Amino acid sequence: MTSRREFLSVASLAATGIVLSPLVACSREAPTTGAATTATATPAPATGPMLTRPIPSTGEQLPVIGAGTSGSYEVALDSQEYQTLKDVARIFFEGGGSVIDTSPNYSNAEDVVGALLDEGGWRERCFLATKLAADSRAELEAQWADSLRRLRTDRVELLAVHNLRNLTEAMPFARELKEQGLVKYIGLTHYLTSAHGELLQAMQDEQPDFIQVNYSVNSPAAASRLLPAAADQGVAVMINRAFDDGRLFARVGGRALPGWAAEAGVTSWSQMFLKFAISHPAVTVVIPATGKSDRQADQLNAGHGELLTAAQQEELVGMFS
């Protein structure tokens, strides 16, 4: 667990590289068709552009609020949940989102993402991230071909090795795909604090463009060594489990937001947890998951307004540790 002192020493670093972007973050063609919508009451969207941060290896700007797909996108294509996800995707892209993270490990999530991007016409606005998770070269090749087919695309923006699995074969394969122009960036992921040491070592050995790691108000350990090392090494950081897989909402219950929340433009706990993640200067994008329209709209609002001060971040860690 990160000590309060270690956390503060990192959190008090000045935020660097943060800029405002137009609503459509990637300079790509606008979609020609809109996704079908489902009537849902959603929070009013924040006005103005979402904050962006640069990918250190290229300078490409990414909107700070992305979308995860574990669980929330693992639904049948003929279900009502899929119809709702069309609305979620529309809210996400129209609200300035771009980064979607998925994996062949999330049952049919890649099929769902592929269908949403295809049917909604969102592919050119999307920074699409998927993963490699297989134990031999032959399986890696087959899995990659299957991911492209399921995602209905011929390339992805980011290909990461899932939970550092079979690194010795997976990273060379990912590098080959990058050299062939089928993948723009390569990365490494994990979601457990107990794996941070291993992830740090792999980041130093492999020099990826991205790491993806867990970081939240109740699991802030990445701030002690991993996030500063990523900043020093020029590695982009994608944050998973910002809600501790949803468990943080049970922790807050009906508890009121801190009195200073309005100073950062925060009006919900969801926004507060996401703002905590993006307030670390090493963080490029946070990828919360949701399959609900109102929650998606609420999450996007965290990409606007002031970041949290070091003292505010420390107070949150104190509340949830």
Ligand SMILES: NC(=O)c1ccc[n+]([C@@H]2O[C@H](COP(=O)([O-])OP(=O)(O)OC[C@H]3O[C@@H](n4cnc5c(N)ncnc54)[C@H](OP(=O)(O)O)[C@@H]3O)[C@@H](O)[C@H]2O)c1
């Ligand atoms: N090893 C890896 O590479 C790895 C590991 C873990 C995660 N990831 C990636 O990171 C993403 C995020 O992590 P995660 O999905 O594990 O956890 P998370 O984003 O911390 O939490 C997602 C959960 O929170 C719920 N939720 C969202 N907003 C809510 C709200 N306002 N009130 C109550 N519940 C709410 C969602 O349910 P609803 O859908 O019902 O809203 C979902 O069950 C994943 O989806 C995945 O893309 C990668």
